[in-house]
Amino acid sequence: MKYIVLGQWTDQGRKTTKDAKKRIETAQNLVKEQNGSISLCFTMGEYDFVAIIDMPDEESMVKVLMKLNIIGNVKTKTLKAWTDSEFVKIVSEL
Numbered sequence: 001m002k003y004i005v006l007g008q009w010t011d012q013g014r015k016t017t018k019d020a021k022k023r024i025e026t027a028q029n030l031v032k033e034q035n036g037s038i039s040l041c042f043t044m045g046e047y048d049f050v051a052i053i054d055m056p057d058e059e060s061m062v063k064v065l066m067k068l069n070i071i072g073n074v075k076t077k078t079l080k081a082w083t084d085s086e087f088v089k090i091v092s093e094l
Helices: 011-015 017-033 058-071 084-092
Strands: 002-009 037-042 049-054 074-081
Touching (some): 002 011, 011 017, 017 058, 058 074
Antiparallel strands (some): 037 049
16 A cells, blocks of 8 residues: 655754654654555655655554654655556546
């Protein structure tokens, strides 16, 4: 299952920006612990980062998001995503 996560730093996250490397590693490890993978990009504009995360199931994704939110450095919006081939298959069955 593929997810797109839009993230913004919280006040706490902005105050500890210098710890970004450690926070990135923490996020990567949380995803790996749930047998997932993550691709992370930092952005300008409304969101501070965008992550594309592949997870084996929804429960695994919820666990990662809850752990990240408990830490308190980010707030997120999560979108369920489909690849182009998955989407074509879905609409071909209409």
